[in-house]
Amino acid sequence: MADFDRRTALKGGLTVSAVGLLGTATTSAADAAPVVAEPKIHDTAAWSARPPSGTIEVQNHKPTYIVVHHTVEPGNVTDYTLEHAFWASRSIQDFHMDTRGWIDTGQQFTNSRGGHITEGRHRSLEILRGGTKHVLGANVGNNNSTCIGIENEGLYSTEDVTPALWDSLVKLVAYIASQYGISPEFIKGHRDFNSTECPGTVLYNRLPELRTEVGKLLGTASPKVDLPGWPLLKPGDTGPRVRTAQELLRARGFAVPVDGVFGKSTKDAVVAVAERNGLERDACGATAATDETGFLGSDVWPLIVGSGTDPRALKARLAG
Ligand SMILES: [Zn+2]
Known part of the structure; x- marks a missing residue:
C-alpha cells in the first residue's frame, strides 16, 4: 500500500512538471517562429505493438538529420485504411525483432500510403514532444545516433508516393x-x-521539394541549394562513373578491370571495402526482397577516394 501511494504521488508530480515544461517551450517557440502543429500520430499502444525486448536508449541530445526511407514491403498497396497501417506497423516490428534481432522497430516513425502516421520504436513520440532528446533507433547504419528516421510504406524506385502519403510526410x-x-x-x-x-x-528526387514545403511551414527561407551527393552505383551498371570507381579501386589495390562495367570483380571489391571498414548494412524492406549486396554509395565512396583527390570536385564531376 505504501509503495502504491508513493508511485501515485510520483506520477502526480511528474505530470505537473511536464505541463510546466510544455508551457515554457510553447511560449518561447511562439516568439521565435511559427509553431508547427503536431499531426495525428498513433502511438505504439494504438497499433498493439509488442513490448520492446530490451531497454530503449534515450540519448541526451537532439537528432541532427531527419531521414526519409521506403519500406519496400508490403509493396504499393491500395488499402489506405488505418487498420492496414496498424497491421503494417506490426508486421515491420515483427520483422525487425524476429529476423533482424533488434529490440524493437528500427525507425522512430512510420507513414502509410493512406497517410496514417504511427510511432515506430517505443517512446519516440513522447521524446519528440519533449524536443530535446533522441530515441536511438536502428535505421541508418553507422549513423543512428544522429538520425531520426521515417519509414514510408511502399517501394519508390519507379513509382511515386500517394498524395496522402506525401501530405502526411510533409506535416510529420x-x-x-x-x-x-x-x-x-x-x-x-x-x-x-x-x-x-x-x-x-x-x-529521393523529391527531397528538394520536401525541403521547400517544410521550409514554408517553418517560415524559413528556401534552403540552400544542395551540393551534389555521391552517386549510387549498382552491379550491372555501366558508364563513366563505374569506370571512375574502378580506377579508384585499382589504386586501392583491387585487381578490377577499368572497363566501365560493374561486374562481379568490381562487386566483390566493393563488398570487401565495406566489410573491412565495418560498414553496417541497414537495407530497408520488411523482407529481404531486395538484394543490395555490392551497392556503391555514400558510405563506400569516401573509403576508395585517395588522399590526393578533392572529394567535392569528384562529386561534382560524377554528378555532371
Ligand atoms: Zn532506408
Whole structure:
C-alpha cells in the first residue's frame, strides 16, 4: 500500500512538471517562429505493438538529420485504411525483432500510403514532444545516433508516393524539424548515408521539394541549394562513373578491370571495402526482397577516394 501511494504521488508530480515544461517551450517557440502543429500520430499502444525486448536508449541530445526511407514491403498497396497501417506497423516490428534481432522497430516513425502516421520504436513520440532528446533507433547504419528516421510504406524506385502519403510526410517532417530546430537542408534520404536504393529514386528526387514545403511551414527561407551527393552505383551498371570507381579501386589495390562495367570483380571489391571498414548494412524492406549486396554509395565512396583527390570536385564531376 505504501509503495502504491508513493508511485501515485510520483506520477502526480511528474505530470505537473511536464505541463510546466510544455508551457515554457510553447511560449518561447511562439516568439521565435511559427509553431508547427503536431499531426495525428498513433502511438505504439494504438497499433498493439509488442513490448520492446530490451531497454530503449534515450540519448541526451537532439537528432541532427531527419531521414526519409521506403519500406519496400508490403509493396504499393491500395488499402489506405488505418487498420492496414496498424497491421503494417506490426508486421515491420515483427520483422525487425524476429529476423533482424533488434529490440524493437528500427525507425522512430512510420507513414502509410493512406497517410496514417504511427510511432515506430517505443517512446519516440513522447521524446519528440519533449524536443530535446533522441530515441536511438536502428535505421541508418553507422549513423543512428544522429538520425531520426521515417519509414514510408511502399517501394519508390519507379513509382511515386500517394498524395496522402506525401501530405502526411510533409506535416510529420515539419513537426519534427520544428520540435528540434532542424533546418530543411538537414532532411536527407537513407542513401545519403548508406549504399542502399532507399528511399527509392523517385522519392529521393523529391527531397528538394520536401525541403521547400517544410521550409514554408517553418517560415524559413528556401534552403540552400544542395551540393551534389555521391552517386549510387549498382552491379550491372555501366558508364563513366563505374569506370571512375574502378580506377579508384585499382589504386586501392583491387585487381578490377577499368572497363566501365560493374561486374562481379568490381562487386566483390566493393563488398570487401565495406566489410573491412565495418560498414553496417541497414537495407530497408520488411523482407529481404531486395538484394543490395555490392551497392556503391555514400558510405563506400569516401573509403576508395585517395588522399590526393578533392572529394567535392569528384562529386561534382560524377554528378555532371
Ligand atoms: Zn532506408
